[in-house]
Amino acid sequence: xxxxxxxxxxxxxxxxxxxxATAEPPAQVGYRRPGAILAVLAVIGAAFLVHSxxxxxxxxxxxxxxxxxxxxxxTQDLSVHAHxxxxxxxxxxxxxxxxxAGQLLxxxxxxxxxxRKGSVLxxxxxxxxxxxxxxARADLARDEAQLVAAKRDARRYTRLFAQKAISAQQRxxxxxxxxxxxxxxxxDRAAVTIAQLNLxxxxxxxPITGRTGPILIQPGNxxxxxxxxxxxxxxxxxxxxxSFFLPQSDLPRIEEQMARHRLIAQISPHGSPLVQSAxxxxxxxxxxxxxxxxxxxxxxxxxxxxxxxxxxxxVSVILRxxxxxxxxxxxxxxxxxxxxxxxxxxGVHIAHKVAVRVRYDNGGLxxxxxxxxxxxxxxxxxxxxxxxxxxVEVWQRAAVTASxxxxxxxxxxxxxxxxxxx
Numbered sequence: 001x002x003x004x005x006x007x008x009x010x011x012x013x014x015x016x017x018x019x020x021a022t023a024e025p026p027a028q029v030g031y032r033r034p035g036a037i038l039a040v041l042a043v044i045g046a047a048f049l050v051h052s053x054x055x056x057x058x059x060x061x062x063x064x065x066x067x068x069x070x071x072x073x074x075t076q077d078l079s080v081h082a083h084x085x086x087x088x089x090x091x092x093x094x095x096x097x098x099x100x101a102g103q104l105l106x107x108x109x110x111x112x113x114x115x116r117k118g119s120v121l122x123x124x125x126x127x128x129x130x131x132x133x134x135x136a137r138a139d140l141a142r143d144e145a146q147l148v149a150a151k152r153d154a155r156r157y158t159r160l161f162a163q164k165a166i167s168a169q170q171r172x173x174x175x176x177x178x179x180x181x182x183x184x185x186x187x188d189r190a191a192v193t194i195a196q197l198n199l200x201x202x203x204x205x206x207p208i209t210g211r212t213g214p215i216l217i218q219p220g221n222x223x224x225x226x227x228x229x230x231x232x233x234x235x236x237x238x239x240x241x242x243s244f245f246l247p248q249s250d251l252p253r254i255e256e257q258m259a260r261h262r263l264i265a266q267i268s269p270h271g272s273p274l275v276q277s278a279x280x281x282x283x284x285x286x287x288x289x290x291x292x293x294x295x296x297x298x299x300x301x302x303x304x305x306x307x308x309x310x311x312x313x314x315v316s317v318i319l320r321x322x323x324x325x326x327x328x329x330x331x332x333x334x335x336x337x338x339x340x341x342x343x344x345x346x347g348v349h350i351a352h353k354v355a356v357r358v359r360y361d362n363g364g365l366x367x368x369x370x371x372x373x374x375x376x377x378x379x380x381x382x383x384x385x386x387x388x389x390x391x392v393e394v395w396q397r398a399a400v401t402a403s404x405x406x407x408x409x410x411x412x413x414x415x416x417x418x419x420x421x422x
Contacts, residue, residue, distance in 0.1 A: 046241060065393040068382035070345060071329040075374045078322045078367045080360050086244035086267060086315040088307045090237065091299070092208050095230035096121060098223045099201040102128065104231075106219045114305070115206045115234065121203040122231055124223070129202050133195035136356050140188035147185050150178035210236040210307075235309055240302040242267055242278075244315045245293035253319040254296070258283060265298040266316045269306065276300050276307075280317070322360060323369035331380040343379040343386055344372070345394070351379060353388040 042113070098104075099134035109121055154175045161171040206212075213233040217223060223231070242265065246254065257263035263280040284295035296317070300307060307313070332342045340358050343351040356370035372378075379386060386392055 002133045004403045031219040065391045066385035067393045067395045068379045070377045071380045073372045073376040078325045080320045082152045085311050088240045088311040089241040090235045090309040094234045096232050100198050101225045104219045112216050117209045120203050124202040126202045129199040135197040136191040143184045147181040151179045153179040238302050248287045267313045327365050329380050330366045332378040345377040351386045
C-alpha cells in the first residue's frame with residue numbers, strides 16, 4: 001500500500017468523512033452585522049440616559065423643596081355678585097319734525113351737540129306766519145267793533161219792546177244779531193291764537209335735553225307739517241338706563257333685595273376702570289321662556305355723558321351677603337378627582353391637603369367650608385409641584401419674576417394626581 005503524502009490536507013470548506021457531493025460550508029459562528037451592533041448599543045445608551053435623568057429628578061425633588069407662594073385664611077363678609085352683560089338704553093328718543101309747513105332757513109346747532117330742552121334747533125321763514133297773525137288780529141278788531149254796535153242795538157230794541165213800541169220779532173232779531181257777532185269775535189280770537197302758535201312753531205325747539213344726531217334735512221328745503229321724515233333725532237343721555245338679564249334661578253334673591261331696596265347694580269364700560277352704581281328700579285313682568293332669564297333695569301345719572309345708548313357694559317349685581325364667611329384667595333383653590341381642596345402649611349412648612357366646598361368665588365376671594373380656621377396659611381402658587389405631607393419653600397409674593405417662573409413650572413409639571421389626605 002502506498003504511503004499517503006504527509007503534506008496533503010483536506011479540501012477546504014469540507015468536513016472530514018463527507019463526500020464531495022454533500023459537503024457544505026461550515027456556519028460562521030463569530031460573525032455579526034455592524035447595524036445590529038449599533039442598534040443594541042443605542043438601546044443600552046438610551047436606557048442609561050433615562051435612568052440617569054429619573055434619578056437626577058428624584059434626587060432633586062427629594063433634596064430641594066418646591067418653591068411656593070402663600071396666602072392667609074380669614075373670616076369676613078363677602079358679597080355674592082351676579083355678573084352679566086348689559087345694554088345702555090336712552091331714557092327718551094325724539095324724532096324732531098316741523099309742526100307747520102314752510103321753508104327751512106337755518107339750523108342753530110351743531111351735529112352731535114348737547115342741547116337743552118326748549119333751545120331752538122331750526123328756524124323757518126316767519127314772514128307768512130307774521131302776515132297771517134296780522135290778518136287774524138285785524139279780523140278780530142273789525143268784529144269786536146261790530147259786536148259793540150250790535151249790543152247797543154239789542155239794548156235799544158229791548159227797551160222799545162218794553163214800551164210796546166215794537167214787536168217781539170224785531171227785538172229778537174237784534175238780540176240774535178248781537179249774539180252771532182259775539183260768536184264771530186270768539187272765533188277771531190281763536191284764529192289769532194292759532195296764528196300766534198304757527199309763528200311760534202316757525203322756531204323748532206328741542207322737546208328734551210339730549211344729544212343731537214346728524215341733520216337729516218338741510219336748510220333751504222321746504223318742509224311739511226308733521227312729516228314722517230325727521231329733521232334730526234335727539235337722544236336723552238342724562239339720566240340713562242342700563243338693561244340686563246339674570247337667570248330665573250336668581251329671582252327669589254332678586255325679589256328679596258328689591259323688597260329691602262338693596263338691589264344695587266354696578267356697571268363699567270369695556271376697557272374702562274370707571275365703575276358707576278345705581279339702584280335697580282325695574283324688574284320685568286315675565287321670564288323669557290327661550291333663555292330662562294328675566295330683565296332688570298337701573299337708571300344712572302350719567303352726568304359726564306360717558307354712557308352712550310347701544311353701548312355694551314359689564315354689570316355686577318349684589319344678590320346677597322355672606323356674613324362671617326371663611327375666605328381664602330381664589331388661587332388657593334384646586335380641583336381633583338374628589339373635588340376641591342387646598343394645601344395648608346403647618347409651622348414647619350409641611351403641606352397638608354384639606355378638602356373644601358366652595359360656596360362662592362368672585363375671582364379674587366373664595367368663601368369655602370372645610371377644616372380651615374382663620375390664620376391658617378394656604379398655598380396660592382406652585383401647587384402642582386407640591387407633594388402632600390412634604391416640606392415646601394415659601395417665597396415672597398413681592399418677587400414677581402419668581403411668581404412667573406413658578407407658574408411656568410406648574411404648567412410644565414402637568415396636573416397633580418395625589419389623593420385627598422383625610
